[in-house]
Amino acid sequence: MTDETVVVTGANSGIGYEATRVFADRGATVVMACRSVARGERAADGVRDAVPDADLDVRKCDLGDLDSVAAFADGVTTDYDGLRVLCNNAGVMAIPRQQTADGFETQFGVNHLGHFALTGHLLAVLDATEGESRVVTQSSGLHEQGRIDFDDVQHERSYDEWEAYAQSKLANVLFGYELDRRLRNRGIDGVVSVVCHPGWAATGLQARGPRESGSSVRLWAMKLANALFAQSAASGALPMLFAATDDEVTGGEYVGPGGLMNMRGSPEFQRSSDASRDADAAERLWELSTDLTGVSYGFDALD
């Protein structure tokens, strides 16, 4: 990865942090896209402890604020000539209903719409990079429980935190596949899109929902379940690293851990749910995401 630039969203914690450490160790410049620059800088110090010559660039990118996403993308486009990999990794899980700065339900807004906008803004620099660039979108095995509720996509009428999470993670897969189809249909060979999931990894993800809903019982249950079943965050980063770098990836794949119930183990190509391979739903979600974010991909201006 020497002389390559990689953007990782949510780089200050969990899987994003571990992926940043590995990319940096392999010589990449890692742009750490973080909701909080202070948390990002602290994480960068941690990476530097392990990789003293790490080339890290911590920048603010709040995926729950489309202006912040656009400003981040502008900065990257101005300051970097090329971008080898965009890791759409950041996420929130099963939190009480909240809204982003733009009024979107937060799990849909951050996990899907923020990354939809970010990718659209960065597509030109990805495409301008010599050789193949990749967009890697982090989903979850829970996408299999997901349904896109097109009648109430922001879950304004009724809100269940797990349904909203599963919807957002299904949206990640639909988006990743649809992006790859659109790139292929327009003959854009220089960018491929691939989807991954980490299985179950012990990170900050599991604690935020219980903490924000004030449920100490759920918090302890999550901690116990993590101790019993989860793999490390470093192992959870492997599918994303594989999707970002492996030679066998050609675009449109789904990568996850191949061990026990696909919750742990080494990365392999897997089959995502039937709903995630519904091209009509993917197209509908794409149009909706374009309308909601105001970001339209400039495919025609590329290649």
Ligand SMILES: NC(=O)c1ccc[n+]([C@@H]2O[C@H](COP(=O)([O-])OP(=O)(O)OC[C@H]3O[C@@H](n4cnc5c(N)ncnc54)[C@H](OP(=O)(O)O)[C@@H]3O)[C@@H](O)[C@H]2O)c1
């Ligand atoms: N861990 C698992 O078992 C598991 C399973 C399936 C899928 N995943 C997926 O893996 C991804 C990474 O999660 P993780 O497990 O590494 O959890 P994590 O340790 O909680 O990391 C999540 C990251 O996302 C960032 N983030 C949250 N809201 C954001 C926003 N509005 N703008 C920018 N960044 C934001 C967080 O930043 P702050 O620190 O500032 O909050 C943090 O850096 C997520 O997409 C998650 O859905 C994880």
